[in-house]
Amino acid sequence: MVDKLKNYLHRVKSSPKAKILVGGLVIIGLATTVFSMRKTVIVSIDGKEQKIITYKGTVEGALHDNDIEIGPKDKVQPSVNSELSNNERIAIHRAVKVNVALDGKKLTLQSAEKTVADMFKAEGISVDTVDKVQPSEDMQLTNDMNITVIRVSSKEVTEVKTLDYETVIRNDENLDKSVSKTVQEGKNGDKELTYKVVYEDGKEVSRKLVAEKVTNKPVNKIVVKGSGESVALSRGDSVIYKKKLDMTATAYSIGNFTASGARTSRNPSGWSTIAVDPNVIPLGTKVYIPGYGLAIAADTGTAIKNNKIDLFMSSYSDACNWGLRSVELYIIAYPGQ
Incomplete structure (x- = not known):
C-alpha cells in the first residue's frame, strides 16, 4: 500500500503546497495502515488467560512476537497457520x-x-x-x-482326571470268614474337565469349571469275603455252619422209620437221623454234632421239646452208652439249601 502511495505522489505536481499536502497524506496513510494491523489477542494457556498485542496476521506470528513457545505435542486452537483477527482467542493446552x-x-x-x-x-x-x-x-x-x-486374555483348557474305582465287598455266609477272593478286577475311569482360564499379562489368575464329561466309567473291584464260621469235623475236614445251639441230647435205637416216614439211619461217615423239636430246628435241616457226626433232623418225639434232641443209634447198647449229654449243635444247612 505504501509503494502505491509513493508512485502516486511522483505523478503529482511538485509544488510547495503540494509537497505539504502529500506529506500529510503519507503520515495519515501510514498511521491508518499501522493501526489497521494492530490486534489485541487473548491467549489461554491451560486455562490461564493473558492479553497480547500483535501486528502479525497469523497465530504463529502472534505467539512468536510474544515469546510464547509451542512444544511439538502442545495443542493450539485455532491452528498456528490460521489468520488472526482482532479480539481473537487462542487456546493452548500444554503436553x-x-x-x-x-x-x-x-x-x-x-x-x-x-x-x-x-x-x-x-x-x-x-x-x-x-x-x-x-x-x-x-x-x-x-x-x-x-x-x-x-493385557487380559482367556481360553478353554481341557484336562483329563482319573476316576478311581471302588472296591465292593460282598459277604458270603457259605465261605469261612478267613476266605477272601477277588471275582472282578477294578479298572480306573477317565473324566474330561473343561475350564475357562483367565490370564493377565500371560499369567493365570483364575480358572472356572465350565463342562465335564465322563469318557470311561470306572469298573469296580469286587471281593467276596466269607462271613461264615467253620467247625472242624471228626474226619479231619471242616464245614461252614450258620448257627450254633446248645442242646441236651439223648439217644434211641427203636424204629426203622421216622415220624416223617423216612428210614432211620446211623452212618458215622455219612448222614445219620436225629429227632428234633420242629419249632426250634425245622425238619430237613442238616446239622453237625461233635461226638456224633453229621445228621439230618428227620424225626420228632413227644419228649423232644425246645432245646432237646434225640440221636438215632444202630443198637440199644450204643444208645445206653450215650446216655444224656449236653452238646453243641451246628446248623449246616436249612431245608432247601
Missing part, C-alpha cells in the same frame, strides 16, 4: 509427561490429550475392552502420571 507400562515395556510420552483414552488413541496404543487399565481410561491426564495396561 504433560506420562509413563505407560504395557507389554513388558515402559514408555515415557508427551501428550496434550484430555483423558487416558484420548492419549491411547492419539498414540496408536491398542487397548482391548477386557484389558485392565490403571487408572481408568476416563481419568484426566496429569503431569508425570503412571499408567499401567494389563
